[in-house]
Amino acid sequence: MVFTAHSPRPLAMGEQISHKLRVDIISGSIADGTHLSEDSLATRFDVSRGPVRDALRQLESEGLVDNRRKRLYVSFRGQRDIEELYSLRESLESMALRLAIEHTSAEGWDEVQQLVDAMAAAAKSNDPEAFDLADMEFHTSFYRLSEHRRLAEAWRPYQRTFEVLLDMSNTADMDAAVIDHQGFLDVVRAGDPDAAVERLHDHLMRAKGRVRDAIQWSADSTEPSQ
Incomplete structure (x- = not known):
């Protein structure tokens, strides 16, 4: 296999949302400890809850979101x-x-x-x-x-x-x-x-x-x- 740089594929909606949230979390635009509500995020991004749920699941796997009693919170301490x-x-x-x-x-x-x-x-x-x-x-x-x-x-x-x-x-x-x-x-x-x-x-x-x-x-x- 030849490893060459190439243009990234178009991101699915959940990936687009996770990218935007990832940037906001790491930059501090969304503070550590902030509760991330699926409903609020669905409204913000004008999508159904499905892509938001996919995005939050991805961020949780990266350690940027913490699940506390089925409520999700930002977990990034700068x-x-x-x-x-x-x-x-x-x-x-x-x-x-x-x-x-x-x-x-x-x-x-x-x-x-x-x-x-x-x-x-x-x-x-x-x-x-x-x-x-x-x-x-x-x-x-x-x-x-x-x-x-x-x-x-x-x-x-x-x-x-x-x-x-x-x-x-x-x-x-x-x-x-x-x-x-x-x-x-x-x-x-x-x-x-x-x-x-x-x-x-x-x-x-x-x-x-x-x-x-x-x-x-x-x-x-x-x-x-x-």
Whole structure:
């Protein structure tokens, strides 16, 4: 299989609603602890309760919504949850990366190179949406190449959350990000799993820092003027 960035398929109504709510929750537009009523959300989005129920079920699987006695509440504590998400991601992705290095041929890494090339093309055409898509597929490729089905399934519930975090925080300097990802892939292809995992740690710590800054900016921008 060749891993190339492509335009996302049109989202079903439940997925559209879950995306909008996910953005609102992570950005702080909907505060932690807010009760999410199916009826109110159905009115807000002008849909039946079915798509809303699908959206809330998805957000619950991501840990962004908490079920308390059959009532659903937002469960996102800002920076504390960012720390949890990135520590979990680093653990999962480090394991995926080690297994991918063990199992992947040069041809397999050539396919991942195509994603870096797609990022470079998106940077050249100033297309941040295509850039972010290729960026996420770059990281997801480690799970595919790990040949560990359950590890890939463990990552899947959080992928949408990280897509939002990436969109909120990705650097405006796409050319520099391409260089960073190319350097990362070069380390991976060299075949030293310890060096690759160390590079992943540095990569994710920088990403987490940008996310923390973006969420703090978002929180500050919603505070009432003094």
